[in-house]
Amino acid sequence: MEGSLQAIRMHNIHRVMKMPKRGEEGRWGWIAMLWAEVCFGVYWIFTQSLRWTLLYHIPFNHRLFQRYGENKLPGVDIFVCTADPMLEPPNMVINTVLSVMCYNYPSNKLSVYLSDDGASELTFYALLKASIFSKHWIPFCKRFNIEPRSPEAYFSQHYCTIKNTQEWSSIKKLYEDMKSEIELVVEKGKLPDEIRDQHKGFSEWNSKITKKDHQSIVQIIIDGRDTNAVDDDGSQLPTLVYMAREKRPNFPHHFKAGAMNALIRVSSEISNAPIIVNLDCDMYSNNADTIQEALCFFMDQKQGHHIAYVQFPQNFNNINKNDLYANSFPIEFPGISGQGLATIYCGTGCFHRRESLSGMHFKDYHNNTTRCNIKPNSTQHHEIRTTEELIEASKVVSSCRYEEGSEWGKEKGLVYGIPVEDVVTGLVISCRGWKSIYYNPKREAFLGVAPTTLEVSLVQHKRWGEGLFHIFFSKYCPFIYGHRKISLGVQMGYSVYLLRAPMSLPTLSYAVLPAIYTLWGIPLFPQVTSPWIVPFLYAPLATYLYSLLEAMSCGCTIKSWWNLQRMKLFRRTSSYFFGFMDTVKIQLGFSETKFDVTDKVVSEDTMKRYEEEVVDFGSSSSVMFTIIATLALINVFGVIGGTKKVVEGSALVLQVMLCVWMVMLNKVVYEALFVRSEKGCLPSNVLLKSLVSASLACFVLPSFLS
Numbered sequence: 001m002e003g004s005l006q007a008i009r010m011h012n013i014h015r016v017m018k019m020p021k022r023g024e025e026g027r028w029g030w031i032a033m034l035w036a037e038v039c040f041g042v043y044w045i046f047t048q049s050l051r052w053t054l055l056y057h058i059p060f061n062h063r064l065f066q067r068y069g070e071n072k073l074p075g076v077d078i079f080v081c082t083a084d085p086m087l088e089p090p091n092m093v094i095n096t097v098l099s100v101m102c103y104n105y106p107s108n109k110l111s112v113y114l115s116d117d118g119a120s121e122l123t124f125y126a127l128l129k130a131s132i133f134s135k136h137w138i139p140f141c142k143r144f145n146i147e148p149r150s151p152e153a154y155f156s157q158h159y160c161t162i163k164n165t166q167e168w169s170s171i172k173k174l175y176e177d178m179k180s181e182i183e184l185v186v187e188k189g190k191l192p193d194e195i196r197d198q199h200k201g202f203s204e205w206n207s208k209i210t211k212k213d214h215q216s217i218v219q220i221i222i223d224g225r226d227t228n229a230v231d232d233d234g235s236q237l238p239t240l241v242y243m244a245r246e247k248r249p250n251f252p253h254h255f256k257a258g259a260m261n262a263l264i265r266v267s268s269e270i271s272n273a274p275i276i277v278n279l280d281c282d283m284y285s286n287n288a289d290t291i292q293e294a295l296c297f298f299m300d301q302k303q304g305h306h307i308a309y310v311q312f313p314q315n316f317n318n319i320n321k322n323d324l325y326a327n328s329f330p331i332e333f334p335g336i337s338g339q340g341l342a343t344i345y346c347g348t349g350c351f352h353r354r355e356s357l358s359g360m361h362f363k364d365y366h367n368n369t370t371r372c373n374i375k376p377n378s379t380q381h382h383e384i385r386t387t388e389e390l391i392e393a394s395k396v397v398s399s400c401r402y403e404e405g406s407e408w409g410k411e412k413g414l415v416y417g418i419p420v421e422d423v424v425t426g427l428v429i430s431c432r433g434w435k436s437i438y439y440n441p442k443r444e445a446f447l448g449v450a451p452t453t454l455e456v457s458l459v460q461h462k463r464w465g466e467g468l469f470h471i472f473f474s475k476y477c478p479f480i481y482g483h484r485k486i487s488l489g490v491q492m493g494y495s496v497y498l499l500r501a502p503m504s505l506p507t508l509s510y511a512v513l514p515a516i517y518t519l520w521g522i523p524l525f526p527q528v529t530s531p532w533i534v535p536f537l538y539a540p541l542a543t544y545l546y547s548l549l550e551a552m553s554c555g556c557t558i559k560s561w562w563n564l565q566r567m568k569l570f571r572r573t574s575s576y577f578f579g580f581m582d583t584v585k586i587q588l589g590f591s592e593t594k595f596d597v598t599d600k601v602v603s604e605d606t607m608k609r610y611e612e613e614v615v616d617f618g619s620s621s622s623v624m625f626t627i628i629a630t631l632a633l634i635n636v637f638g639v640i641g642g643t644k645k646v647v648e649g650s651a652l653v654l655q656v657m658l659c660v661w662m663v664m665l666n667k668v669v670y671e672a673l674f675v676r677s678e679k680g681c682l683p684s685n686v687l688l689k690s691l692v693s694a695s696l697a698c699f700v701l702p703s704f705l706s
């Protein structure tokens with residue numbers, strides 16, 4: 001660390017000392033490089049906060065039942081969010097729902113809520129089907145203690161693992177029949193009338209309902225209190241609720257944050273469990289004991305009462321061997337948790353204490369309750385109401401008007417107005433005096449779907465980059481809002497994420513200027529013979545070597561480290577750059593916050609490329625790709641022009657080396673532009689646009705400036 005600090009300092013001293021004077025060639029380039037290096041230096045110092053203390057936890061979940069017995073365990077409400085039946089197929093959604101209905105936890109204490117922002121009768125239909133299938137599936141899972149308990153995942157991973165092959169085949173057939181019935185209906189896009197007559201719930205849908213304009217729909221599909229709601233073995237089923245909160249064109253709905261807040265209120269009417277679990281619709285449970293593990297933190301006698309949430313990592317079940325799009329991020333979360341038990345809330349795979357999620361400050365909670373205080377059930381008012389009454393009450397609290405003039409989205413529930421509602425909400429909860437835990441168990445607790453094309457991945461990172469920077473700009477900036485509430489280490493740790501978008505600017509200067517100045521013949525770095533070369537070599541080498549070792553210590557392959565370096569470049573120069581521009585536009589009032597839902601459907605063609613680890617540009621002419629391709633071409637020009645100049649004896653060696661590094665990272669771009677021709681390549685209009693822009697930047701611009 002000392003060495004790196006020293007290198008950063010030497011960098012900057014050299015830049016200032018050797019800066020071309022006013023009127024001399026290359027002064028602006030030097031100023032831009034100095035500015036970029038100062039940014040990198042400060043950012044690097046921030047990233048160190050994530051590496052000071054790494055914190056790991058081990059719960060002893062078998063002791064939980066011993067100590068508390070079943071009766072004293074708290075109720076758990078599980079929220080699953082979905083938004084669009086086309087991007088998030090109902091079959092995937094119900095697999096997640098089914099997996100969480102099967103936890104090794106008393107069913108009468110478990111309630112599962114599906115929020116459907118797509119307000120789709122197809123999703124509702126699928127959920128009805130799932131409720132019927134669950135009567136066979138839950139006892140099957142528990143009897144044979146199988147994992148994972150998402151039927152799709154289970155059947156695709158296993159060939160009959162149990163002794164009773166007949167039982168196995170019959171449950172598999174039941175699942176497959178259900179799946180194909182659902183797929184058939186989804187394909188048609190419309191429900192046949194005979195199905196519609198089967199359940200009164202369908203009467204909520206008429207021809208006027210659209211995704212963005214409809215009344216609140218709440219259906220209690222299984223009421224856990226109903227003594228007839230039992231599975232094949234006669235055991236009680238968990239409660240299962242479908243909710244599509246009211247949406248009207250002139251009311252903002254606040255995307256996922258709005259859905260979550262409606263879920264908090266609806267569930268408080270129906271089951272009001274003290275613990276809430278929050279899942280994206282693609283994140284199925286991969287471990288039936290996860291609830292017990294998470295409860296160990298909340299029910300710990302010393303610290304438990306202080307814990308607001310327990311975050312599990314976001315793992316994926318479709319990462320290819322070398323993690324082509326760098327979707328897994330194993331290193332940094334334990335780091336931020338080490339800085340005073342504050343961890344980042346990622347919006348999925350997270351267990352919350354109801355009070356903290358609803359807005360209570362820790363000190364108010366602490367003053368009102370005794371230690372380790374999770375009551376088995378909170379209020380019992382739901383027990384005396386009929387199912388119909390619960391539904392009516394739920395519709396009221398999930399209506400648009402309910403939030404008007406209220407504190408929801410500000411002081412209560414998830415925070416509105418920022419597309420990464422999760423991170424900002426976690427930050428606010430920490431600032432209210434709560435602690436939080438990051439827990440990464442050996443067997444992954446949840447598995448979701450990671451993007452399988454470059455475009456989807458870049459769009460997702462654009463939303464994150466924009467949302468995170470938006471937090472920095474808002475009143476929730478950790479250094480201001482968190483002043484004296486969270487430690488400096490946590491503030492810095494958050495900033496590493498929040499500042500990704502503006503860090504795109506120094507990265508862009510480093511990706512463009514050296515190549516252009518090479519063509520121009522102006523050195524931006526010291527000569528190879530000068531002693532000043534040492535810090536300029538040390539800083540990148542140390543950084544890359546360190547990150548390589550870090551990745552390898554987490555079990556990554558060298559190739560996946562290389563993929564990560566490439567993705568970092570792509571994200572910073574495209575996603576984060578656009579995220580930055582959009583934040584600025586939003587701040588100036590030219591644009592509104594939006595949430596592009598990540599597509600979770602993969603075509604066969606795409607899947608093949610993904611498995612072969614071929615970068616998929618999806619023949620898309622997105623502007624992001626034009627930027628990526630332009631940078632790639634500028635650096636090729638830099639290498640060609642620069643090598644000639646170096647041979648002629650000019651002092652551009654380091655600069656040309658930088659261009660070579662860029663060219664190596666961009667290999668896949670050249671292939672997609674010039675070699676490949678299938679659907680995953682880059683189309684000719686991207687080639688044309690990027691050729692024109694790169695030539696302008698390299699050959700026309702310099703002659704203008706000189």
Ligand SMILES: O=c1ccn([C@@H]2O[C@H](COP(=O)(O)OP(=O)(O)O[C@H]3O[C@H](CO)[C@@H](O)[C@H](O)[C@H]3O)[C@@H](O)[C@H]2O)c(=O)[nH]1
Nearest residue numbers: 081082083117255256259280281346347348419420597598
């Ligand atoms: O209006 C909306 C938009 C999205 N969602 C749901 O939000 C979840 C996350 O959306 P997705 O498109 O999968 O985004 P990701 O980028 O994969 O999500 C990550 O980042 C989001 C914030 O940007 C968090 O909300 C997520 O929990 C986190 O997994 C999904 O279940 C959606 O169905 C809604 O319920 N309503």
Ligand SMILES: [Mn+2]
Nearest residue numbers: 280282448598
């Ligand atoms: Mn997702």
